[in-house]
Amino acid sequence: MIKHIRIATILVVLCMAITAMAASKGNEGKGRYYFRQSCKSCHTKGAAGGEVTPLSKNMAQWRTYFATSKHMHGKEALSKTMPTEQLVDVQAFLVSHAADSLQPETCGK
Numbered sequence: 001m002i003k004h005i006r007i008a009t010i011l012v013v014l015c016m017a018i019t020a021m022a023a024s025k026g027n028e029g030k031g032r033y034y035f036r037q038s039c040k041s042c043h044t045k046g047a048a049g050g051e052v053t054p055l056s057k058n059m060a061q062w063r064t065y066f067a068t069s070k071h072m073h074g075k076e077a078l079s080k081t082m083p084t085e086q087l088v089d090v091q092a093f094l095v096s097h098a099a100d101s102l103q104p105e106t107c108g109k
């Protein structure tokens with residue numbers, strides 16, 4: 001009986017850990033959507049922010065950019081553009097299609 005409870009506890013903890021890992025990685029599909037919805041309104045050719053696509057940086061540079069989380073030459077927090085939980089998804093999208101990623105991709109084509 002006690003053994004079963006222990007195994008059940010281990011399973012619950014494992015599931016929670018896996019869910020947490022998945023959450024911290026962000027959802028690429030959602031990120032693509034948020035990027036197109038929000039970032040692209042200022043980041044197409046000729047718009048206020050100039051063109052930004054996943055190819056604008058390599059994977060490491062995107063990670064650093066989101067870790068620093070400063071926007072517009074460091075003047076503003078990136079979190080001003082959208083809620084932080086959505087930024088995690090946008091980061092996942094940009095990193096997985098960055099210039100040196102396995103699937104480099106331009107956006108908005």
Ligand code: HEC
Nearest residue numbers: 038039041042048049050052070071072073074081082090
């Ligand atoms: C309200 C308009 C606006 C929105 C929305 C916006 N940006 Fe920007 N972004 C700017 C402007 C303006 C600059 C500065 C452009 C310049 O002067 O070179 C900028 C600069 C940048 C740069 C260049 C580096 C820097 O920070 O100066 C990156 C990368 C960037 N934005 C990514 C993003 C991402 C990713 C999103 C969505 C999460 C986003 N932006 C949303 C307006 C916007």
